[in-house]
Amino acid sequence: MVSEWVTKPLGDLIALQRGHDLPAQNRVNGSIPIMGSSGITGYHNEAKTSGPGVVIGRSGNSMGEVNFSAEDYWPLNTCLYITDFKDNDPLYIYYFLQTIDFDQFNSGSAQKSLNRNAVYPYEVYTTEDKAEQRRIGRALADLDDKIQLNRQTNQTLENMAQALFKSWFVDFDPVIDNVLAAGNTIPEPLQKRAEQRQALRASDEAPTPLPEAIRQLFPASFVFDAEMGWIPEGWEVQQIGKVIENVGGGTPRTKEDAFWVDGTHAFCTPKDMSLLTSKALLGTERHLTDAGVAKISSGQLPEGTVLMSSRAPIGYLAVN
Incomplete structure (x- = not known):
């Protein structure tokens, strides 16, 4: 019910404490997670507090980052950890804290720092209905599980694609198979690979043969190139710049609001790419206005463009 939602200080929901030192030389290999400012940083044989638990990054670039432990853990001194959920649901609190911009409590100068006493008075809007908290926490956790499963599936598919690319265009497996089938000569440097292919095809783990239409796209012999060595017949060696068109990006003045405020055009940075769990870029942290796009010489690139951080x-x- 709406009446169960109230505004109250964050300190009424949780109690925080600074984590505990655990130098590397004092750590003993075990199964207890060591929770730092950005999550699990290792494992130990002793827990400092019981799970489920929530930690908040206390310093540095990870200040304000919220992480969850479903089991007993050791909170490091680089984070604050919740010592008392005050009868609130831990999962709900975990997701709830992620909605708070902890940068507003930064008390550091050269390096970010978070003080628990600055956090406690902050007014938040929350439900006091514990059953509702549990429903919210469980629903969000289920979504996180699905997201993680999708990421694992994407990674598996990406690994399969990379393995297929290497097999076809680096190891030349379809060409070797065609050469063997035609009874043609295998160049000496490729004979070991050919023996491996013959053994694999004769084993119980033999790969499914390529469809005939795809198999015929590959030749049945090799030719020698002075620069690259043995390559499939009909293939050629070229400079990459003659095969693809390469353009550089640009960054409009970041302090010019007309280029950024209320922008709708995705603006990709190396940081956006470094955070990807797959090769598909589906969104970016910042967006440009029409005026911002006009300031970039390459213009707006179409969907399906291959990006590389320079x-x-x-x-x-x-x-x-």
């Missing part, structure tokens, strides 16, 4: 962190790849 500044730190360098080398991340994605498809938008």
Whole structure:
């Protein structure tokens, strides 16, 4: 019911305490999670507090990051941990705290710092209905589980795609198979790979043969290239710049509100790419206005563009 939702100080919901030191030399290999400012940082053989528990990053770039432990754990001194949920549901509190911008409580100068006493007076809008808290917490946890499962599925599919690409275009397995089937000569540097393919095809784990239409796309012989060595017949060596069109991005002035405020056009940065759990870029942290897009020489790139970060962190790849 709406009447169960009230405004009250955050300190009425939880009690916080600074975590405890545990130098690396004092850690003993075990199964107890060690919770730091950004989550699990290792394992120990002793717990400092009981789970389920919630920790909040206390300092540095991870200040305000909220993490959950379903089991007993050791909270490090880089975080604050909840010592008393005051009869509130731990899962609900975990998700509830993620809605709070803890940067507003930063008391540090050179480095961010979070003081629990600054957090307690903060007024929040929350439900006092414990059954409703449990329903909310469980529903959000179920969604998190589904998201994690989807990420694992995406990673599995990506690994399969990378393995297939390596098999076809690095190890030349379909070409080797065609050469063997045609009885043609295998170049000496590729004979070991050919023996492995023959053994695999004769084993109980033999891969499913390629569809005939795909198999015929690959030749049945190799030719020698002075620069690259043995390559499939009909293939050629080119500079990558002659195969793809490469354009650089740009960043409009970040202090110019007309380029950023209420922007709707996705603006990709190396940070966006470094946080991906797959190669698919589905969203970005910041967005440009029409005026901002006009300031970038490459213009707005179409869906399906391959992206590569050229500044730190360098080398991340994605498809938008």
